[in-house]
Amino acid sequence: MRKTFYSELQNLIAEDSRVVALLGDIGVFSFKDSMEKFPDRVMNFGIMEQAMIGAACGLAKGGFIPFVHSIAPFVTERCYEQLKLNLGYENVNAFVVSVGNSYDYAGLGCTHHCPNDLRIVSSIPNFKTFCAGNPSDLKKIIKRYLNASGPKYIRLSEFSNNFDSIPKEKLPRVLENGNLCVIIGNGFKDFGKLFAANINCNFLYTYDVSEFQSEILATNLKQYNNKKITVIEPCYDSGILTKIALSIPNCEIHSIAIPKNFIESYGTKQEIDYSLGLDDDSIIKKLINIYGNTN
Numbered sequence: 001m002r003k004t005f006y007s008e009l010q011n012l013i014a015e016d017s018r019v020v021a022l023l024g025d026i027g028v029f030s031f032k033d034s035m036e037k038f039p040d041r042v043m044n045f046g047i048m049e050q051a052m053i054g055a056a057c058g059l060a061k062g063g064f065i066p067f068v069h070s071i072a073p074f075v076t077e078r079c080y081e082q083l084k085l086n087l088g089y090e091n092v093n094a095f096v097v098s099v100g101n102s103y104d105y106a107g108l109g110c111t112h113h114c115p116n117d118l119r120i121v122s123s124i125p126n127f128k129t130f131c132a133g134n135p136s137d138l139k140k141i142i143k144r145y146l147n148a149s150g151p152k153y154i155r156l157s158e159f160s161n162n163f164d165s166i167p168k169e170k171l172p173r174v175l176e177n178g179n180l181c182v183i184i185g186n187g188f189k190d191f192g193k194l195f196a197a198n199i200n201c202n203f204l205y206t207y208d209v210s211e212f213q214s215e216i217l218a219t220n221l222k223q224y225n226n227k228k229i230t231v232i233e234p235c236y237d238s239g240i241l242t243k244i245a246l247s248i249p250n251c252e253i254h255s256i257a258i259p260k261n262f263i264e265s266y267g268t269k270q271e272i273d274y275s276l277g278l279d280d281d282s283i284i285k286k287l288i289n290i291y292g293n294t295n
Helices: 001-013 029-039 049-062 079-089 117-122 135-145 189-196 213-220 240-247 269-276 281-291
Strands: 019-023 042-044 063-071 093-099 127-129 154-156 179-182 202-206 225-233 252-256
Touching: 001 019, 001 029, 001 063, 001 281, 019 029, 019 049, 029 042, 049 079, 079 252, 117 127, 117 154, 127 135, 135 154, 179 213, 179 240, 179 281, 189 202, 189 281, 202 281, 225 240, 225 281, 240 252, 240 269
Parallel strands: 019 042, 019 063, 063 093, 093 154, 127 154, 179 202, 179 225, 225 252
Antiparallel strands: none
């Protein structure tokens, strides 16, 4: 996803004189050519993430469309006040695009983990938040919201799902029941494996977080008396679970998400996923325990 973002952003910079890239000492080498061609619109702020958010506000007020980019904990947790006041309160058209979620940089420890970014940014008024699961999601978000008012936060990961490559004939048929599994972004990776498990529920995939329409979901499920809803998300709690609970009464809700604990073990992301029961195979087993399957 990060390579796609760099390519998309550099194309936008070349095509649209309003677009500006503010880098938090990441991706700088990839932007080398753009820095030479557009030195006034591609800037590396180093580790001054808070100043970078302030600069983005000023640029947006001046008619530019800034894209701020850095590692998740440094551009969200460290910059919360600046996000709230400079972008949220001012309600400017700016993008904050993070990378490294939630523990992609597992070998660097807790300083580089950030499983709560969606929750804290979504709590700021006016922010639209997204959890892209693959390069196709990212392109759609940027295209749809480039000229939209208000600040946007896009969470990227080094690990993509394959949802956009599943052919229509391989999608599971719609079941006439109140069982639903909502999958957010890259909370699940191999959708071919998931659909082949014949789990007795319907699936809803989304990259929208702040824009998730739980009211529409409630209307579609209203006819069913027995409802089971499971939310799979690659973070602590994006806020979607709460939206569903408030919009859909009398339903059984399950959460498959990163626990609210410091992850002190090192290794690869895949190893931590497995230890937390968040690898694809473990998630499938959990879903079968909740819904059974149609075999």
